[in-house]
Amino acid sequence: MRQGGWAVMSKTFFPIWQLYVKLRLCVSVSLLLGLFVSAPVQALTVFYGDDRHPDLQKCDQFAYVGQQTEANECYQRLGNHSEVLVQANAAAALGNVREANRHFRQASSDSNDPIIKTNWASLYLLTHQVSDAVSLYREALVIEPSFLPARLGMIEATMQTYEGRAREELRAILAEFPDNVHALMLQARIELELQNTDVARDILAKAKPLLEANGLPKLDYYTLQAGANLLEAKPIDSWVDQALADNPIYGDIYSSVAHYYIITYRYREAVDLYKKAVALNPQLAIAQRDLGINYLRINNVFGARYHIRKAFELDPFDAETVNTLRFLDKLDFMRVSVVDVPDKDNPDRTIGRVIIRLDREDADALEPYVQDLSIKAMQVFSERYQFQLKRPMIVELYHDHDDFGVRTVSTPGIGLLGVTFGYLTAMDSPKARPAGDFHWGSTLWHEIAHVFTLEATNHLLPRWFSEGLSVYEEWNTGPLVDRSIPIDTLIAIAKNDLLPIDTLDAGFVRPTYNGQVQVSYTQAGLICDFISSEWGHDALVVMLNAFAERASTSEALQQAIGIDGPAFDLLFNQHIETLYGDFSRSLDDFQVANRQMSRAVRTADWVSVAVLARNVIDRAPERVGDGNAYEVLANALREQNDNEGAVAVLLDWHERGGHGVDALRWLVRQLREQERFDEAAGIMDSINWVNPYVVEEHRWLGDYYLSKEQSKLAVREYDALLGLQPEDPAEALLGKARASLLDGEDELARRQVLYALEHAPFLRSAQKLLLEFNEGERVD
Amino acid sequence: MMRSLFFGRLQKCISKTVWFSRMLCSAMLLLVSVNVSASSTGLVVTGLGGNDAYAEQFSAQGKIIVDALRSLDDSQAAPAASDSNENFMLLQAENATRDSIVSAIEKLGAKSSSAFYLILIGHGTVDAETWRFNLTGDDLTTEDLVAALATVNAEQQLVLVGTSASGALLDVLNQPGRLVVTATKSAGELNAVRFPEYLAKAMETTVADTDRNEILTLAEVYRYTNEQTQKYYENQKLLASEHARILGDSAERLPLARLGSLRSAKDDPVVAELLAKRLVLEDEFLAIKAKKPDMPIVDYYEELESVLLSIARLQQEIDVATGWVGSNE
Structure with missing residues (x-):
């Protein structure tokens, strides 16, 4: 039912293949020297090709059945083999x-045989150096372009590297060599990755007799069958038993299958399988690593550290292991705070707990806001989804984007903003990006919505629904009301490129055009x-x-609204046509109007700018993001000394979700000058969800809330201010003292006055x- | 004993030429009392603007700064804020020439004052030979400054150069007893600087007076000005083209202005007497703060509260004497 992909919830709509290209580059660079030193213990490799020397094949047979001692002795005997290539492969084994x-290297210098380059490339693959492996495969193909x-x-x-072209290339090879068992096994793996279990099983059915006829082990076959079972929520025991009957130390039957839990976000179950893998064969470096990484995803830091260290001992040159080990050291220095969340209607009752982990450098500034939003989110989502979290929710914000990358995918340089692993959600802190770059409050709201929807279904909901609900909650209950539809989505609507609801997951995991992931996010939100x-x-x-009961999308729709997917698509498309049909077909006119406006701005013709900006706003009033016409119009009015008009425009824009910090700051100044303090406070508060690092805003808001006797909000602002380590903290400390007095906590107030x-x-x-404290007089 | 130990540590902290460890130092800077009753002289010069906007800015900034400095003047020779004040001179426009500046430095420097201030605001340039302060007629060069400042007798000296490329002067003007502040870190920062704008703001208002004692010190002014300058570039999303530097010891002990009621009552002997008492209490306060790391926290705040109460009571007396009103804060 689910068509998952990568096990993360991206907020940035970053094309997934680009992510993996980045991962690949990072890994290969950081491991450049590894090949010359390390002796990693890897997963068992089955050699399907008929190009392997018979002497090596004899040794391979021992390895296939788990007789590792015999296999090693056999390979060692080949150390003096007459052929250098055999010596090389034996050493690799x-x-x-x-x-x-x-x-x-020696074999390669003596001969131009492409098999040498190919085998050498495999060694690089074994040691995680994919780009170097690719180079060697290319060299082999230069020597013999059709070398299979x-x-x-x-x-x-x-x-x-999860590049989509692998699937197409494999199809071409199988068209040419339909009985190539290696190609069939690779194709089955790809189809399973895409969760096409029926297709994968058909391929495996075709491969099985070929494996048997060629006397090849069926270990990969069992693994893939078990993977298909897992994806179909069937027991895997029979496949495990068969694999272990053939090879009693074949730990991959657990660790490789665990991968299919990972791609469906089920980290706790994956951990259970990794544990079995390392119990069966503790020498499996990758299983140790993946167990550690996934322990970390479920917030078992102790377990993570133990197994990552084990992995490091086995393979100290695996970039993911090294990155994660370094990250664990940093994790120790993050500040952890715990908040118990009260029931909104019954404050004496606790509905859950939030554990907040922040970098110490910006913990003071962020913590009050993160606490505030986490509490609200838990209250809102518990009620809206009639689901109470069964464990503490962990919220982590990283001020270093690369730490966030390692925390989530063990590699720096990723293009994501936030990731949720069930109860644990991690994201960039606003400091990780240029000031005002993203609405971090909205991102956190989106991610916390994932926590609820994932856990309410035990991670069984499809990707589109999880993303759709998070976007829907951003629009309807989050701290930012902006719901402007991205241009790419409007183009997709105009071109009729929206996917049917039953196959919408494909838009996330195997996009077919640039921007489809973003389009799918929006479509999913619109559907919800x-x-x-x-x-x-x-x-x-x-x-x-x-979905929690394993329904398909159509089945879930039937239960909820009485129609299936295709019937829903008809209604939804009509709805979209009504909302966006005309506009999506007149996008060219809209963009022409935008260009005219921009030209007028360049010539500083402010009267024309105002007219053209109003025209753009009339065409699409909901467009309040980057490049919006509201800010342009406000600027044009300011240039004509019409500050009143500019204020009105920006208030409208803010009401619709506009959150550009510079324009809002100007607006706040104007409102304060006009003594419209309540409105100014509301806008200033919203700025902090984009850029919480401005001392003046916290100071003013703290004083404002104090004047309104809203002590908790005042303290939040003063705490955030103090977190910014201002040169002059005295006023904030005094503000806290006054807030304590409002709450009747005189002793605390006295201490804060001393501070x-x-x-x-x-x-x-x-x-x-x-003095008043000491004279025993209560201060008003 | 306690205080001298403390100052030794503090001076070590600041004399690292530049404030790379700003936070560490700034925490300690608050722990110093300042005596404003000593005699002092100063010269503020604004150079050529090059255009009307800069000319107006420099002129206004110069006036603000010299007015602030004059609040330190205890002499009765001329009204403190008057342009005819002989202890604190302002040279601007056509009056600010190379010769007039050198002459003024020599004249003021020859007086028997305990502190001497030289503040230059304007555009600076450098060539292969020297740094130049852009003036009507010949520019003032590094060599001119070095020679003129050599005649100054005051024990405490401040040379603050708020111009582009002023970092070129950092090392060459460095002398025992002299604090050097430049708007740029080196000769290579050649763009017009914003440092003087915030310097003027710091000296015109109470924003930089973090301990609220109504005495602005160089440390407080520098900290505020530097911070605001860097914030300007951050807010404008621009690469900062100026990085101020300070060189020398005891910036926290060099007053730059009296503020508020203290300023208006500076000639009042009653206030002077109260201030002398306050100085003693401030020293006591600082001594307790210096002991903080070695004291049980409860004892520390008990002792602190006791002296803070004394300070508060005394301050009430001072405020009555000076006519301080709540709005000053």
């Missing part, structure tokens, strides 16, 4: 990577919004519960308060 590399082992090797390498508006929010809850005077001993208002 023994894990003597440096020696293998030396032999391959190199073509297949190239596919294996590109599969590691449409269902809610037509059948009520409860219909979404019914669907959520249906204030410790910084500014001549601060008269603090002195006055101190």
Whole structure:
């Protein structure tokens, strides 16, 4: 039912293949030297090609059945083989990577045989150096363009980077060599990756007799069958038993299958399988690594550290292991705070707990806001989805984007903003990006919505529904009301490129055009919004519960609103046509109007700018993001000394979700000058969800809330201000003292007055308060 | 004993030529009392603007700064804020020439004052030979400055150069007893600087007076000005083209202005007497703060509260004497 992909919830709509290209580059660079030193213990490799020397094949047979001692003795005997290539492959099988590399180099210098380059490339693949492997496969293909082992090797390498072209290339090879068992096994893996279990099983059915006829082990076959079972929520025991009957130490039957839990976001179950893998064969470095990484995803930091260290001992040159180990050291220095969330209607009752982990550098500034939003989110989502979290929710914000990358995919340089692994959600802090770059409050809201929808269904909901609900919640309950539809989505609507609801997951995991991931996010959000508006929010809850019971999308729709996917598509498309049909077909005119406006701005013709900007706003009033016409219009009015008009325009823009910090700051200044303090406070508060690092805003808001006797909000602002380590903290400390007084906590207030005077001993208002405390007079 | 130990540590902290460890130092800077009753002289010069906008800015900034400095002048020779004040001179426009500046430095420097201030605001340039302060007629060069400043007798000296390329002067003007502040870190920062704009703001208002004692020190002014300058570039999303530097010891002990009621009552002997008492209490306060790392926290705040109460009571007396009103804060 699910058509998952990568196990993350991206907020940035970053094309997934680009992510993996980045991963690949990073890994290969950081491991450049690894080949010459390390002897990693890797997963068992089955050699399907007929190009392997018979002497090696004899040794391979021992390895296939788990007789590792015999296999190693056999490979060792080949150390003096007459053929250098055999020596190289034997050394590789023994894990003597440096020696293998030396032999391959020597063999390569003596001969132009493409098999040498191909085998050498496999050594690089084994040691995680994909780009170097690709280079060697290319060299082999230059020597012999149709050399099948190199073509297949190239596919294996590109599969590691999840590039979509592997599938197409494999189809071409199988059209040419339909009975090539290696190609069939690779194709089955790709189809399973895409969760096409029926297709994968058909391929495996075809491969099985070929494996038997060629006397090849069926270990990969069992693994893939088990993977298909897992994806279909069937027991895997029979496949495991068969694999272990053939090879009693074949730990890959667990660790490789665990991968299919990972791609369907089921980290706890994946951990269970990895544990079995390392219990069966503790020498499996990758299983140790993946167990550690996934322990980390479920917030078992102790377990993570233990297994990552084990992985490091086995393979110290695996970039993911090294990155994660370094990250764990940093994790120790993050500040952890715990908040118990009260029931909104019954404050004495606790509905859940939030554990917040922040970098110490910006913990003080962010913590009050993260706490505030996490509490609200838990209250809102518990009620809206009629689901209470069963464990503490962990919220992590990283001020270094690369730390966030390692935390989520073990590699820096990723193009994501936020990731949710069930109860744990991690994201960039606003400091990780240029000031005002993204609405971090909205991102956090989106991610926390994932926590609820994933856990309410035990991660069984399809990707589109999880993303759709998060976008829908951003629009309807989040701290930012902006719901402007991206231009790419409007183009897709105009071109009729929206996917049917039953196959919408494909838009996330195997996009067919640039920007389709972003389009799919928006479409999913629109679908949820449409269902809610037509059948009520409860219909979404019914669907959520249906997915928890393993319903398909059509089945869930039937249960919730009484129609199946195709019938829903008809209604949804009509709805979209009504909302966006005309506009999507007149996008060219809209863009012409935008260009005219921009030209007028360049010539500083402010009268024309104002007219043209109003025209653009009339055409698409919901477009409030980057390049919006509201800010242009406000600027044009300011240039004509019409500040009143500019204020009105920006208030309208802000109301619709506009959140550009510079324009809002100007607006706040104007409102304060006009003594419209309540409006100014609301806008200033919203700025902090984009850029929380401005001292003046926190100071003013703190004083404002204090004047309104809203002590908790005042303290939030003063705490955030103090977190920014201002040169002059005394006023904020005094503000906290006054807030404590409002709450009747005189002793705390007295201490805070002392803190204030410790910084500014001549601060008269603090002195006055101190004197009043000592004279026993209660301060008004 | 306690205080001298403390100052030794503090001076070590600041004399690292530049404030790379700003936070560490700034925490300690607050722990210093300042005596404003000593005699002092100063010269503020604004150079050529090059265009009307800069000319107006420099002129206004110069006036603000010299007015602030004059609040330190205890002499009765001329009204403190008057342009005819002989202890704190302002040279601007056509009056600001190479010769007039050198002459003024020599004249003021020859007086027996305890502190001497030289503040230059304008455009600076460098060539292969020297740094130049752009003036009507011949520019003032590094060599001119070095020679003129050599005649200054005051124990405490401040040379603050708020111009482009002023970092070129950092090392060459460095002398024992002299604080050097430049708007740029080197000769290579050649764009017009914003440092003087925030310097003027710091000296015109109470924003930089973090301990609220109504005495602005160079440390407070520098900290505020530097921070605001860097914030300007951050807010404008521009690469900062100026990085101020400070060189020398005891910036926290060099007053730059009296503020508020203290300023208006500076000639009042009653206020002077109260201020002398306050100085003693401030020293006591600082001594307790210096002991903080070695004291149980409860004892520390008990002792602190006691002296803070004394300060608060005394401050009430001072405020009555000076006519301080709440709005000053």
